Amino acid sequence: MTSLLGKDLVGLERLTREQITAILDTAEPFKEVSERPIKKVPALRGKTIVNLFFEASTRTRISFEFAEKRLSADTVNVQSAGSSVSKGETLVDTARNLEAMRIDMVVIRHGASGAASFLGDRIRSNVINAGDGKHEHPTQGLLDLLTLRDRFGSLEGLKVCIVGDVLHSRVARSNIWGLRHMGAEVGVCGPATLVPRDIEALGVTVFRRVEEAIQWADALNVLRLQLERMQGGFIPSLREYNRVFGITTEKLTRAPKDLLILHPGPMNRGVEIDSDVADGEHSVILPQVTNGVAVRMAVLYLLAGGAPDWATSGADK
């Protein structure tokens, strides 16, 4: 079955503006499904999907699982953090086994960059990347784009700064590709130890001080600080990180305009973001979560060969 997106969704790097726009447009009517008393459409009835999570995840897994169930698919969860299946060789056999069981789609999260692409190249089932190492987390990028488009109407020319641990972040990478494809300007800001040296090659502006980023941006996408980075010597202390790079009301009051605040969750309140910002009127952190289900429904639906105009095409029986 050919789909508008090809067989797999591995990342946003290789998508075109037209493809991203189609996903966001398809997500729109799916938003409404989750607001109904009966949150269910039969679009993927009788399709079988495996959620193959090699890294622990609660919210991404739940979001995918409800997206799948609201599309009436049959789902099975496989969670195996740190087990022998995380070895490359065996991933091939796992993949071939899933294909042999005639699984229609595999949603994979894996600690190794490239795992989703590796899997997708080896099976006919559609593969969706739910995060692979430091590479990409495309549905997170898409829900961020949808949330920004909801508020600003268009992404063209929008200035978005990604703040924090850009080096280790697949969320950052998917955001950079997605935003660039859609014509937005992208900044990144974080400790020198956590911003890759060659990042400007991706067409982004590097801000060394968060105060400068705040002067420049329309929106901030605040990344989660992996607390193990402190042991790694990347940052001196959480307190110091918060003082210099934490997004606080005090810093935001110096901005020339109100900045929209995004965060992929889960938050370290008081570290990379203060609670009054996270819960403030310009935060769209919860709308991001709501959009996550709709975007995942759209991706699942399109990969299964659905037409972008599903709401008017009889899929919504």
Added chain:
Amino acid sequence: MTSLLGKDLVGLERLTREQITAILDTAEPFKEVSERPIKKVPALRGKTIVNLFFEASTRTRISFEFAEKRLSADTVNVQSAGSSVSKGETLVDTARNLEAMRIDMVVIRHGASGAASFLGDRIRSNVINAGDGKHEHPTQGLLDLLTLRDRFGSLEGLKVCIVGDVLHSRVARSNIWGLRHMGAEVGVCGPATLVPRDIEALGVTVFRRVEEAIQWADALNVLRLQLERMQGGFIPSLREYNRVFGITTEKLTRAPKDLLILHPGPMNRGVEIDSDVADGEHSVILPQVTNGVAVRMAVLYLLAGGAPDWATSGADK
């Protein structure tokens, strides 16, 4: 959607006799659903439910999950014993995330007393307490009430004695509230270290010796002894506990009448209850389990706004 029960079921303390009666009456026709070849009614079709278990549990989780599936709801399990999500702060964010995903209902088990109420106050989704610390386990209380009503016809004036570790037991607390609301007389009996000093304020009679309780009661609800209580110094030994407080055939033969025997499970056979009592003709331990599914179906159905007379109202298509 307003329901007969309000938004959440946090405990039996605040329910009225009318509300409890409505739940028990609604459970009656649901019992029959589980006896059918096709154990399914469409009452909650398209509703999305999260079973959020911060404490390990097999039987309560299975019972809820089948109750949900027999009502045609879509369910997702989240199990995270001892993880970072068990911290209060993060529970708020977990809750808000679930709400943002438009989850209709959350069934929560948590080690902290008050967790279910805390969650319910912060989200619009219905919340059902599946056990919170030492506070309440309301669906266990309700299934005990239903089982007693099945055998005695009415709960009014019935004498029920709860035997064992009353101090740490949320089952005891839900039973006391539920039985008192329904007009039953409640006794408690256990080691002085395991019966709260101020328990008589709840309107219960304290029996120091289980032989006295047996003389008085119509039914005994035998609590599970948490074996870690022995390390805590609450009881001298399991053997001694069994000799003094264990429910044995030998003790029961001195009763003036046949006592109905309840136990919430899982049992420590030979400790708080002997096998010949647990498996004897006056034991209703397995009917309790059967009633558990029906009572949970009734609670889910009523919280979703269902009418108590569902069986005759067309819900059972």
Added chain:
Amino acid sequence: MTSLLGKDLVGLERLTREQITAILDTAEPFKEVSERPIKKVPALRGKTIVNLFFEASTRTRISFEFAEKRLSADTVNVQSAGSSVSKGETLVDTARNLEAMRIDMVVIRHGASGAASFLGDRIRSNVINAGDGKHEHPTQGLLDLLTLRDRFGSLEGLKVCIVGDVLHSRVARSNIWGLRHMGAEVGVCGPATLVPRDIEALGVTVFRRVEEAIQWADALNVLRLQLERMQGGFIPSLREYNRVFGITTEKLTRAPKDLLILHPGPMNRGVEIDSDVADGEHSVILPQVTNGVAVRMAVLYLLAGGAPDWATSGADK
């Protein structure tokens, strides 16, 4: 409900040739269900099934779960490796609880030989053995039979050699019973430490050298080597095992004909089987996996009282 197979499927030892043939024949139309765009028939709609796995398993559990879902059953997973429920006594209470919840079927995997039979004797629900200790793994045996029948047309007179750790293998045992019932000739070949002394009493031929087995057989069923056997002193080293008993292209080229290659998975590539054999043109390792779903659908369907001619009897609405 009486079924063609009786109440439970505990092993292939007690099945007749007619019963096995009925399962394989019933699996045929179910194969086709998994090739459809909508992989779902309503045969078990409203049935409730528990997958009770006391030993970790990914592929068997997924295979059963999709078999159940493609039959429209409602399923709940219980996984409890190494927990207290693995004790015999508590298994009775677990069983009685599941029955009290009116579970229609239980799929059980357990480390103790006889666990499935023990469970089946104590509850009215249908019980399917998904592997019990060193005893049997009947659905694996059945999928092997189906795969052999697919290629050879008939099992009568077929020569199949099981290679490897026969001593500890429930797969070997189910294969031997199944193949013998169907009129095939069975050989076994492995290190003397891993082949039971009395195995010839089951009507099998023992080959000491794999080269002899290759001369004799039409098909090889290569068992997974449990790597902990090396610590147990059963084999000198993995390299030595591969040299002597590993199935390699080099050994197979000396066979008088092309041998069909089966393996129950997961494979230790380079130990009991080389990759060029596993992925070669005579390997049916992936068709085995595909057949696994169909055979499990057939067993579930027949135990639920379905008629063998389901595809023409209106079950496939």
